Ligand SMILES: Nc1nc2c(ncn2[C@@H]2O[C@H](COP(=O)(O)OP(=O)(O)O)[C@@H](O)[C@H]2O)c(=O)[nH]1
């Protein structure tokens with residue numbers, strides 16, 4: 629097939645957000661299919677944003693790694709926001725990385741912080757990536773749960789966390805970045821991202837100022853990968 633009518637020939641900008649050590653750089657690598665794209669590790673302190681481009685499953689991606697916010701300083705937030713709007717004009721999807729089991733008060737505050745400084749598009753354009761799935765599985769097994777199910781983890785979240793996930797229409801994916809062969813979950817993340825870019829407020833160019841939110845259908849349908 630050579631004719632393509634979907635937005636697959638357009639670039640999808642995936643911006644990695646989250647706390648330091650939440651697995652942003654490694655999640656970027658998993659999506660890019662290369663462990664050499666972004667440097668990762670607790671000892672690596674990413675001081676500035678970095679961009680890598682790739683074509684994955686016939687989708688053109690730009691993956692933007694960010695330093696990660698811990699201090700919630702206004703200055704850092706404004707710098708990040710400015711960087712995002714300068715490097716990616718449209719089709720911006722945020723991958724909010726949270727280490728499984730670390731969905732605490734601080735993560736809740738972080739999300740509120742992003743909503744405040746990135747704006748309402750953040751809610752409409754975010755997919756939560758729960759990293760360190762492997763550690764959660766082995767911890768659960770060590771506690772006698774033979775076949776831990778990720779949905780059971782979601783069921784343990786408190787009301788506040790569920791309310792926050794609801795802001796993202798429960799768009800989340802668990803991820804084990806240490807595993808090779810993550811193609812299926814990467815496809816699912818790209819598919820979700822692509823569906824989100826079809827919403828007009830996300831697909832259009834982002835001016836320096838916040839876009840007005842628009843009411844759009846939220847349905848996330850599956851899409852075909854060849
Ligand atoms: N076991 C495990 N370790 C992970 C996973 N994702 C990231 N890490 C590790 O967590 C640490 C922080 O990851 P990194 O991507 O550098 O976090 P960042 O600061 O948010 O960019 C590194 O040691 C990674 O190897 C995962 O899914 N499973």
Ligand SMILES: [Mg+2]
Nearest residue numbers: 652653668674
């Ligand atoms: Mg990093």
